[in-house]
Amino acid sequence: MVDIQAKLKEIGPFVEGPDDNLLVCRCEEVTKGQIRKAVHEGIFTLEEMRRYLRSGMGLCQGQTCGKLVKGIIASELKVSPAEVVPASSRAPMRPIEMCILAEDGGDDDE
C-alpha cells in the first residue's frame, strides 16, 4: 500500500534543478523538469507519468526514454529504479497504416 501524501511529505517540495530544460522524451518533447515537477504533484508511476505528460506515447512508445524517465522518477522519490514499475507494452509494435489493418479480416480476405 502506498500512502501518497506521506510520500509527498517525505520527499519535500519541488526544487528547480540546473538541467530541468533537458529533453527526456524526445518523441513528445517532455523535459526533465516537467517530469520532476509531476512527481511532486503525486505522479509516482511510469503509467501515470505517461498519461499526465505524454512521455512514452510517441513513435518509439517509450523504448528510448522509458529507462530515463524511470530513473528520474526514482531519483525524485528517493528510491531505487527497480521500485518503479515499467510501463506496459501493446500492439502494434511498429506504427501501421489504418488501411493495411482495415484489409485484415474484412470480407475480401479469404
Place this chain on the structure above:
Amino acid sequence: MKIERYDMIVIGAGPAGLSAAIEAAKKGLKPIVFDENAKPGGQLFKQIHKFFGSKEHKAKVRGFKIGQELLAEAEEYGVEVVLNATVVGLYPEKEVTVKVGDKVKHYKGDAVLVATGASENMVNFEGWTKPGVIGAGAAQTMMNLHHIKPGNRILMLGSGNVGLVVSYQLMQAGCEVVALADAAPRVGGYGVHAAKVARCGVPFYLSHTIIRVEGDDYVTGVVIGQVGPDWKIIPGTEKHFDVDTVCLAVGLSPMSQLLKQAEVRMNDTKGGHVPVCDKYGATSVPGIYAAGDVSGIEEASSAMIEGRMSGASIACYLGYMTEEERDARIDELEGQLDTLRQGMFAPKNRGKLVEKTEEGIDVSMNLLNKGYVADDEIERFPGVTHQKGIHPVIECTQNIPCNPCQDACKKGCIRIGKNITSLPAIDPDKKCIGCGMCVASCSGQSIFLVEEDVEEGYGEVTMPYEFLPLPEVGDKGVALGRNGKYVCEAEVTKIRTAPAFDHTYLLTIKVPNDMVMKARFYKKEA
C-alpha cells in the same frame, strides 16, 4: 480470416532466432522465422571483427561470416525465413500478427520463440537530440551495412566492448576518433579491444562524461568533464573537442515488448525488463520461449547457444525429441555457454575490480584506467618473453575465454591449455618460424612478432594491420607505442597477407633495437 498454424514461430532472424530454428529443423520441425529487416542475421552482419572463444564458438571468424554460415545452414534445413516481416502483436493462444508488405497476416504457433534482441540506451545531456548524436550501434549499421561514414570527427562515449569495437571500426572507415570517454573509472570492455584503439592514438578519458554538445542545427563540438565520486562534474575539468558526431555506447536494453504484451512474467533488472526464463529458455507461458539479448544482454556467441537450447526445448515440448535427448543436448550446450561465461568478464565478476589474473599476476591497472598496458607492466605476462631470433610477443593480459592463437601455431610455441581463459604463454623451447599465423589469428590483435638485430642496431616488429590504404614496402613513417604516442621513426619492410589470415595484413616495420618492445603501431608522418 485465415490463420496459418506452424509448429514453431520465431520472431527475429538474428543469431538466437536462426540458431533455434536450425536446431529445431534438424529434429524435423517446420519453423517459420520472421524478421523486420531486409536482411537476416541480426547484429551479426554488422560485426566485421573476429570473434573470441574457441573453435566451437567460431573463434577468429568474423561476425558477418558467422551470419552467412548460419543462413546457409538455415537454408540447408529448410527453415522458412520471411524478411521485411514485422511482427506487430503477440496475442493470446500464441497468435502473432505480422505485417508483410502492405498486408497483415495472422499466424499461430504451437510454440513461439521471441528473439527480438535489444535496442541502444540513450544518455541525456544538453544537446543530445541534435543531429550528429547517434548510438554506436547505429554508427555500425551505417558503416558496415550501408557503407556510409557516420561523420568525420567523432567522440565515443562508453568503453564497453561496443564502444571499443565501434571506435576501431570508425577508424577503419576513415573517421577520426578524437577521444573515448566513460563516466566509469575503468575500461568496461576487453583490454585487447582498448589496446587496439589506444595505440592508434585515441586518448581515453575515464571518469569523464559529456556535459554538453554544441551546435545550432547539428553537432559542432562536445564538452566533457571529470566526474567526482558523487557523479557530479568537477569544476575546472572541462575539455572541449571539435566534433561533428557523438557516438553513445552506453548499453543495450532488451526489446521485450512482445513478451510483455503476451503477459509473460517479467523481471525488472538493472539490464532491462527481461522475461523470467528457465534454463530451457521457456517463459512462464507454456509454449512461449525467449533467447538471445531479449532475455538478457550478452553477446552473439551466447545468443547462438541460447538459441540452440530453445530450439531443442521446443523440439522436445512438441514431441519431436525425447526428454532424455533434450537433456543431453542442453547439458552439452550449457557446457559451451559456461565456457564463455568464465574469466575476468564473466557475469559473476560484473562490477568487481579483479586485481589479479587466474595465474596470480597483477592485472595492468594502466590498461583499466587509460586503455593501454604500460611499459613497466608488460613484462609481467607469460606471453611476453625475450628471445634470440624472431618470436611472438603476446600482449594478452586478461583472462578471457579465447584460444585461437594456440591452434594457430604449428610449432607449438603458444600454450593456453585446457582452461581457455588462461593467459597465453610462450614455450621457450619451441622454435618460431615467423609465419605470422598467430598474429593474424588473434581476434584481439594483441600478438606481434619481434626480432632484434635484423641489421646493425635495428630490429623488426610485425603487427596485425587492418586499415586501408595499405602502406607500401619502403614507406617511411613513425611508430607509436601502446599509448598511441610517437616512439621512433619506422620504415615498412614487409606487408603480406594470406587467405588463411582472412583479410588481416601483417605489417612489418624496422625500428631501432631498443624500440622493438615499444613500437606497436605504424602511421605515415602527418
Place this chain on the structure above:
Amino acid sequence: MSNVADVVIIGGGVNGCAAAYYLAKSGIKSVIVLEATNSIGHGGSSRNGGGVRQSGRDVRELPYAMYGIQNLWPTLSEELGVDTEYTQKGNLRMGKTPEHMKKLEALANSAKSVGLDVRMVDQKEVKEICPYLSDDVIGASWCPTDGHANPLTTTLGYYKRALELGVKFYTEAPVKSLQKIKGKVRKVILNDGTVFEGETIILVAGYESRAIARTVGVDVPMTRLIDECLVTEMQPHMIDVMFGCASADFYGHQTKHGSFVFGSDSGWETVDEMVDPSTNIADPSRMITNSMTLSASCRAIQGYIPALRDAKIVRSWCGWLDEAFDGVPFLSPVEEAPGLILACGFTGHGFGTAPAVGLMLSQMVRGEKTVVDISALRYDRFKPCR
C-alpha cells in the same frame, strides 16, 4: 487514527477523484481515497475515447450530463490547473442506413423533450460540418453543445487538486469487504487486512464495486465487458467534432496533440475472457487485446472517415466496462446500508459526466439535494420482467 475519515472513497478513477475534489472544495477535507491498483485512473477512466456528450444518452442521464457541460466543463481546466483539452465543437452521431437514422431520430426526440439542443442533419449538412466523411454517411444527429476532452489529464487533474486540498490517497490498496458497525456501514477492509473507517463510504470502483457491495448485502445488476481503443500518429489538425455512430461502429475524436483516439469492437468482446496465460486461469485484472479488434476498428473507422486511411496506428489497448442491466449507472445512497453511496455501472460512458457525478456525490455526502434529480438512477431500480 489516520485510517478514519469523514468520507472513504473506494475507487481512484475519474468519478472517485472528482468526488474527493468536490468534497474537499466544499470544506470536507477528511477524505480518503483507496485505489486497488498502483495508478490513479487505471480503469476505464484512462482507457475511454474522451467523449463529453449529452446526445445519444438515455434520457435519465441527460439532466446531469447537461448540467456538467453547462456549469462545470467550461472552466474545469482552470479550476484543476491542468489542460483537460475540453473542446465543445459538437457531436455528430452518424448513420449509414434508414434504420440508423430512425434510431438517431428517436434518441434526438427524447433528448429534445428534456431541453437538449440536438437535431437531425442530412447528408449535405453532415458534409458541411465535417468534409472528411464518406459518402456512405447519409445523415446524423448533431448536437452543437457536445464535445470531447482528455480523460487522462482530467482524471489526474482532479487527483492532483484533491491532493493539494489535503485528500489522502492510497494506491495498491484493494478493498475486500465493507462492514457495518451498529447498523451503519463504516468499516472498509483491504485484502491485506488493513482497516479504514468512514462516516460515509462512496463505492465507485467500476465492476469491482459489485463484489464489495455484496459484503453488505447489496448486489448490483451489472456485467463486465471488454472494449478496445486505438490511437493514431499525430495528424494535421482536421476535425473538431466528437464522433459516434448509430450502430456503435466506432466513436472518438482528434486530440489536441493531433492524434486520433477511437474506440470500437469486433463482437468478440462479449465472450472474451481475460486469462492469466501462465496459469490458464481466468483473471479479470488482466486487460489483453484480441487479434481481431484492431483490424475491425480500422475497417469501421475507414468506412466513415476515408481521409484517415493512411494514418498510422501507434497503439491499441482495452479496458473493462461495467455494464448496468439497463445501460445507465447506479447512482444513489443505499438506504438499507446506511452510510453507503453507490456510483457504478457507468456502462462505458461515465467520463463525460464525471464532473457532475463527482459534484452530486459530494452533495449526497453532505445530505444536500443533488443539482438535478437522479432518482431514476437508484441502485434498487431493477424490476423483474415477469
